[in-house]
Amino acid sequence: MLVTEKKRNQPAGYAGALLRVDLTTGRLWEQPIDDEFARSYVGGTGMGARILYDEVGADVQWNDPENRLILATGPLAGTPTWGSGGLSVVTKGAITGGATSTQANGFFGANIKSSGFDGIVFQGRSDQWVYLYIHNGTAELRDASHLLGLDTWETQDHLYEELGLSGHQLSVYSIGPSGENLIRFAGIQGDYGHVASKNGCGAVMGSKRVKAVAIVRGNRGIYVADPRGVFRTADDIAYQMRTELPGQNFYLIGTLGGVTGLAPVGGLPIKNLTTNILPAEADMSKWEPMELREGFDHRGHQCNACGMHHCHMQVIRDGVHAGDVVDEPEYEGWVGAGWAWGCTDRTKVSWMNTQCDRAGVDVNEFGWVIGWVMECYEKEYLTRQDLGGIQAVWGDADAAYELLQMLCTRQGFGDVLAEGIKRAAEHLGGPAQDCAVYTMKGSSPRGHDHRALWPEMLDTCVSSTGTLESGGPTRPQELGLPATLQVQSPDDVPRQVALTLGRRHFEDSIGTCFFTTSTTIAAIAEAVSAVTGWNYTKDDAMYLGRRTAALMRAFNLRSGIGPELERPSARYGSTPVDGPAAGVSTAPHWDHMLDTWYELVEYDRESGRPLPELLDRLALPEVKAELWG
Amino acid sequence: MKVLHIEPEKCTGCLRCEVACSYVQSGEFNPSKSVIRVSAFERGHTSFSPYTCFQCAEGWCMTACPVEAIDISAVGAKEVQDDQCVGCKLCTLACPYGTIFYDPEREKAFKCNLCGGDPQCAHACPTQAITWIEDFTQDWTGAFAAQRSAADLARIGATNGR
Numbered sequence: 001m002l003v004t005e006k007k008r009n010q011p012a013g014y015a016g017a018l019l020r021v022d023l024t025t026g027r028l029w030e031q032p033i034d035d036e037f038a039r040s041y042v043g044g045t046g047m048g049a050r051i052l053y054d055e056v057g058a059d060v061q062w063n064d065p066e067n068r069l070i071l072a073t074g075p076l077a078g079t080p081t082w083g084s085g086g087l088s089v090v091t092k093g094a095i096t097g098g099a100t101s102t103q104a105n106g107f108f109g110a111n112i113k114s115s116g117f118d119g120i121v122f123q124g125r126s127d128q129w130v131y132l133y134i135h136n137g138t139a140e141l142r143d144a145s146h147l148l149g150l151d152t153w154e155t156q157d158h159l160y161e162e163l164g165l166s167g168h169q170l171s172v173y174s175i176g177p178s179g180e181n182l183i184r185f186a187g188i189q190g191d192y193g194h195v196a197s198k199n200g201c202g203a204v205m206g207s208k209r210v211k212a213v214a215i216v217r218g219n220r221g222i223y224v225a226d227p228r229g230v231f232r233t234a235d236d237i238a239y240q241m242r243t244e245l246p247g248q249n250f251y252l253i254g255t256l257g258g259v260t261g262l263a264p265v266g267g268l269p270i271k272n273l274t275t276n277i278l279p280a281e282a283d284m285s286k287w288e289p290m291e292l293r294e295g296f297d298h299r300g301h302q303c304n305a306c307g308m309h310h311c312h313m314q315v316i317r318d319g320v321h322a323g324d325v326v327d328e329p330e331y332e333g334w335v336g337a338g339w340a341w342g343c344t345d346r347t348k349v350s351w352m353n354t355q356c357d358r359a360g361v362d363v364n365e366f367g368w369v370i371g372w373v374m375e376c377y378e379k380e381y382l383t384r385q386d387l388g389g390i391q392a393v394w395g396d397a398d399a400a401y402e403l404l405q406m407l408c409t410r411q412g413f414g415d416v417l418a419e420g421i422k423r424a425a426e427h428l429g430g431p432a433q434d435c436a437v438y439t440m441k442g443s444s445p446r447g448h449d450h451r452a453l454w455p456e457m458l459d460t461c462v463s464s465t466g467t468l469e470s471g472g473p474t475r476p477q478e479l480g481l482p483a484t485l486q487v488q489s490p491d492d493v494p495r496q497v498a499l500t501l502g503r504r505h506f507e508d509s510i511g512t513c514f515f516t517t518s519t520t521i522a523a524i525a526e527a528v529s530a531v532t533g534w535n536y537t538k539d540d541a542m543y544l545g546r547r548t549a550a551l552m553r554a555f556n557l558r559s560g561i562g563p564e565l566e567r568p569s570a571r572y573g574s575t576p577v578d579g580p581a582a583g584v585s586t587a588p589h590w591d592h593m594l595d596t597w598y599e600l601v602e603y604d605r606e607s608g609r610p611l612p613e614l615l616d617r618l619a620l621p622e623v624k625a626e627l628w629g
Numbered sequence: 630m631k632v633l634h635i636e637p638e639k640c641t642g643c644l645r646c647e648v649a650c651s652y653v654q655s656g657e658f659n660p661s662k663s664v665i666r667v668s669a670f671e672r673g674h675t676s677f678s679p680y681t682c683f684q685c686a687e688g689w690c691m692t693a694c695p696v697e698a699i700d701i702s703a704v705g706a707k708e709v710q711d712d713q714c715v716g717c718k719l720c721t722l723a724c725p726y727g728t729i730f731y732d733p734e735r736e737k738a739f740k741c742n743l744c745g746g747d748p749q750c751a752h753a754c755p756t757q758a759i760t761w762i763e764d765f766t767q768d769w770t771g772a773f774a775a776q777r778s779a780a781d782l783a784r785i786g787a788t789n790g791r
Contacts, residue, residue: 078648166672167667168644217660219662221651299675299676303643304645304648305643306643306755307645313675
């Protein structure tokens with residue numbers, strides 16, 4: 001057991017140390033966070049990218065003990081800023097074999113800081129299954145053999161009883177059966193419904209034989225530089241979220257507006273992108289955002305210090321699962337656990353979404369996998385016999401649930417599906433492969449039909465994180481973009497993606513949720529200043545973000561992932577055959593969009609390398625030396 | 630008289646009240662020093678309630694204190710006078726609601742003093758589960774807690790009987 005002293009001189013806003021865990025030897029130690037490291041890399045994705053770049057070499061594969069799995073929060077975690085329970089996960093991922101940046105919220109950030117750490121860095125591989133227990137500056141690896149096979153919610157239930165705790169006294173971030181069985185799109189789920197799901201970070205955790213991280217809410221305080229400023233900036237951000245678009249939408253109803261909002265522009269994925277026409281049986285009045293909330297018994301289930309009307313729990317009202325408590329799906333859950341494979345029964349979709357969280361799989365990739373299987377079944381590329389007796393008919397939730405069980409345990413064809421959509425499609429090859437939705441890097445898109453939303457398609461393909469890297473600009477003008485963005489313009493799209501690069505990395509480094517910071521970068525930077533005393537600005541924030549992006553890109557180039565992989569699969573990049581975006585296609589514009597994006601982000605178009613001048617400006621001489629000699 | 634009014638049905642368990650209160654109590658963000666505490670019911674999935682001293686008329690803590698270190702402040706709060714408190718903890722035993730605490734570092738009892746008439750938990754609460762309004766004071770959470778706990782017990786009973 002590691003027992004640490006209470007710190008006296010940590011940087012303001014920080015617990016002051018990363019918890020290092022070598023699973024091979026069982027050794028635990030503290031890596032102090034000093035002022036310079038904190039100021040340079042802030043936290044979360046920023047710190048994670050630095051550690052990943054420094055410590056994981058080219059020959060280390062995702063499941064190699066030498067891979068690092070970093071779970072970190074940032075300076076705002078545990079303060080009154082809304083959504084300040086943030087977790088960012090960084091590792092070499094199982095899907096792309098490159099860098100990963102994926103987030104969850106809940107109470108991770110608040111609880112781990114109250115117990116004396118700003119993050120955890122795992123390395124090595126344990127002989128036995130373990131869970132990491134953290135409380136008040138102590139840390140211990142404990143036997144987890146009794147937790148094996150439990151889903152993520154059961155794991156937390158079990159640890160509540162074992163440790164005699166309840167509610168938010170204990171945060172548990174765990175892998176489900178999918179992570180134990182090294183399903184390539186397994187994620188890490190915590191605090192009932194918060195999932196860092198991208199790039200197989202759960203498979204990495206499984207490969208290290210770590211079932212869970214259990215963090216007891218401790219009694220170590222967070223000292224901040226300007227407490228009144230912390231309250232003021234938190235209230236300013238909250239005010240902006242309540243009163244100004246686009247944050248106001250998230251404030252009022254979370255992401256529930258997505259289904260009815262995106263359908264009219266062709267942005268809602270239906271049946272594996274085979275159509276954009278709403279199915280006749282879909283009663284869209286039941287998919288209105290307030291209907292999605294009020295159609296279930298529900299209750300707010302907010303993350304640390306959050307005032308958004310976003311995360312909720314709901315209770316299934318009817319059907320075979322009546323009475324089950326589930327996590328209200330995000331927009332992307334409604335899609336991945338339903339629309340993407342033709343299920344439009346919201347009760348079934350809601351239940352399925354939580355089954356994905358419990359199993360610990362990424363609900364986006366689940367949607368693309370199931371959609372692909374169902375399309376292949378319809379076209380007879382896959383038979384009932386291939387699927388072990390499952391009749392994978394479009395929209396059949398029972399079939400989808402059986403497929404989930406099959407892939408989580410790698411039984412039969414589940415062993416192929418467990419490799420993720422790209423590898424499964426390549427396994428079948430031929431016309432079946434042409435039906436699958438993925439990028440050539442191996443990742444799959446989020447729960448939108450990007451054929452109508454080009455910025456996200458470009459972002460997904462050029463990203464170094466295994467998912468969207470730039471994200472939306474939120475307030476376009478502050479990034480030098482026009483207020484209204486054209487999402488199908490070959491000139492505007494790469495500009496938007498390029499000029500936004502860095503914003504998301506900054507948000508993912510400070511320990512909050514990007515939904516709760518859907519306001520100006522300047523306002524968020526001011527909150528960082530109040531906590532840390534740094535006089536942080538929007539330019540500092542974007543500098544950190546661009547620096548993080550450059551580190552991750554250099555890491556990916558080292559891992560053999562270059563520009564040649566930056567394109568969508570046949571189906572993902574296809575032309576919508578019907579619906580609002582019928583006939584529009586990124587294909588004729590793809591090279592032009594890449595050219596423009598590369599020019600604007602200052603990466604070399606041929607090799608993908610960040611240009612030497614950029615690396616000079618970002619003060620990354622070691623990266624310049626590695627990439628340019 | 631203004632009182633700290635609590636409506637458990639509105640609480641989402643975000644603990645922002647604890648974060649704010651702990652700053653007033655300790656000068657740091659440290660919920661373990663908060664004198665308002667959010668209790669979870671139903672495994673923390675769907676039921677939470679903030680819980681703090683409702684400044685009961687009986688004043689059990691005040692009655693029990695052997696050195697008369699607990700006064701009633703101008704805004705009606707039972708308030709611990711640090712210079713008189715000897716840290717005997719009798720008040721923490723006497724309080725039937727569990728809302729007066731002992732700080733081992735300072736060796737003093739501590740409890741809600743209504744922030745001198747401007748309670749920060751009420752400011753911090755994003756859902757108005759905690760408000761500072763004119764009302765009669767009462768134990769706001771007892772009935773809620775009893776009902777939710779009964780539901781929990783019934784569920785556990787059902788599981789055991791299965």
